[in-house]
Amino acid sequence: MKTLVVWNCGDGSLPQAQVEVQRLESLRSDQLEVVVAGRSLKWDDLGTFLGTVNASMFHFIGHGTARGELEVNEGIGTVGRPIESVLEVVRAASPELEGVYLSGCYTSATGPEPLEVLAPTGGWVVGTTDSVDDDVAALFAPKFYELLFASSMDLKVAFNTAKAYSKADFGVDSPHTVWLTVSSLPPVDTMVRNVCTVVHGVFNRQAMQASMRQEFSFDELDDAFNGITHALGTGEVLARRTGLPIKPASFPAQWLYDPQINEFVRLASRKVTEARRALSVLKNGANGSDRVFGNVLNFDDTKSPAEWMKQVNKVDHVRNTIIDALNNLVRDSAVPALDPIDPSFSRTEIAAVSKR
Incomplete structure (x- = not known):
């Protein structure tokens, strides 16, 4: 069984963040366990929390910036931290980590660098190349995981199929992109x-x-x-x-x-x-x-x-x-x-x- 850890750092400007959480929770099955860490979990406690679960995948929900930062729960609000810094904590506390999904704006601004943090275990990172509408994000992520687990699709096929569904529903291409380790590609x-x-x-x-x-x-x-x-x-x-x-x-x-x-x-x-x-x-x-x-x-x-x-x-x-x-x-x-x-x-x- 795989374990998906969801950290919701969405604030009041992201009304669909909790909807995204609920849709991810609905995907629980004998193949997938979903563990939710809500807004009460602060940055300083993230590593301790992850140490209590055996995360296969880490799913962040919240704001991203064009400079490659994630707005994470800290103190009474959120603070921007470099994507790689966040993932270094996640990786260190999650020995079995295989992939990361960063659900927010501009979360692939740094290119493939998060893969370096995930190595040697990690295989994929999903993020966005631009701003993304809250409702698009809340639908895309659950569809991706549903296709990946319920339909047992190859990860790249599941991702491309989720993009096709998103375009059919909203009429435009979503800004989501996926990075895969080269070693996971065919010869x-x-x-x-x-x-x-x-x-x-x-x-x-x-x-x-x-x-x-x-x-x-x-x-x-x-x-x-x-x-x-x-x-x-x-x-x-x-x-x-x-x-x-x-x-x-x-x-x-x-x-x-x-x-x-x-x-x-x-x-x-x-x-x-x-x-x-x-x-x-x-x-x-x-x-x-x-x-x-x-x-x-x-x-x-x-x-x-x-x-x-x-x-x-x-x-x-x-x-x-x-x-x-x-x-x-x-x-x-x-x-x-x-x-x-x-x-x-x-x-x-x-x-x-x-x-x-």
């Missing part, structure tokens, strides 16, 4: 979908989702670009915090030698270099700032405001070129496409500052 000789999956994973991160106007840090984006380049050359996916390879998410470099994959890798590597050059221009002109403020208010006078806006948009445009090529690569592989990045500044905004 490379059946590889078309497998290689597409791991290459897709290199780019399925905040650095390829947020417009420059929404980016928190030029330096963080540049580090992410460097990590992408490294992965495309070596198969090693690096952790942001340590710079060391995330073994469960890394893959043999030989997988990149397939002619179609190699063509994409060469194009993507060129475009990442182009994006970094465009970003370097922004860093040099930002008067010591590490991001875009408002209508490029923090940039020097070496360019006009309109020219700076176009330079900001250039980084967005180059990343979209990579996204288009990646989506074309995975089109026939059942790997989900990445959404394009909205330009930071519209033509109307650029025209308006040009008239000043």
Whole structure:
């Protein structure tokens, strides 16, 4: 029997959080035990609580942030803590942990790094690449577990089927994504979908989702670009915090030698270099700032405001070129496409500052 531990950190702004809990509790069976830790369980007591149960899976419900934090119960409210820090506690207290589900907004913002925390036992992490409606989250999670256990589906099949149900019910694709350890994928000789999956994973991160106007840090984006380049050359996916390879998410470099994959890798590597050059221009002109403020208010006078806006948009445009090529690569592989990045500044905004 598997044990699913649910920690509800949802506050009053998430009215469906308790509904999600109740739906998960309804899935109890001879295959699955559901143990609920509600809002009364605080961060300091999480490890002790987990030590009393033999968790196979950990399910978090609550707020996530675009910087890769979870809002966890602490004191009389919630406090943001890095996803990896939370999972390190969960992993240490749960020797049999196999997977993690983070039900909240932006909970896959850090990419595959949670897999590193789960290794060597862990095999999967479900999260979201964007904000998610409360009612979508409350329906998606129970459907995923129902398919995984009641229908005895393969995890990836259960996940994809849950996404299909969500789209049928709500009319749009949900932002949910799943990370799997490469070792749990089939051998490379059946590889078309497998290689597409791991290459897709290199780019399925905040650095390829947020417009420059929404980016928190030029330096963080540049580090992410460097990590992408490294992965495309070596198969090693690096952790942001340590710079060391995330073994469960890394893959043999030989997988990149397939002619179609190699063509994409060469194009993507060129475009990442182009994006970094465009970003370097922004860093040099930002008067010591590490991001875009408002209508490029923090940039020097070496360019006009309109020219700076176009330079900001250039980084967005180059990343979209990579996204288009990646989506074309995975089109026939059942790997989900990445959404394009909205330009930071519209033509109307650029025209308006040009008239000043």
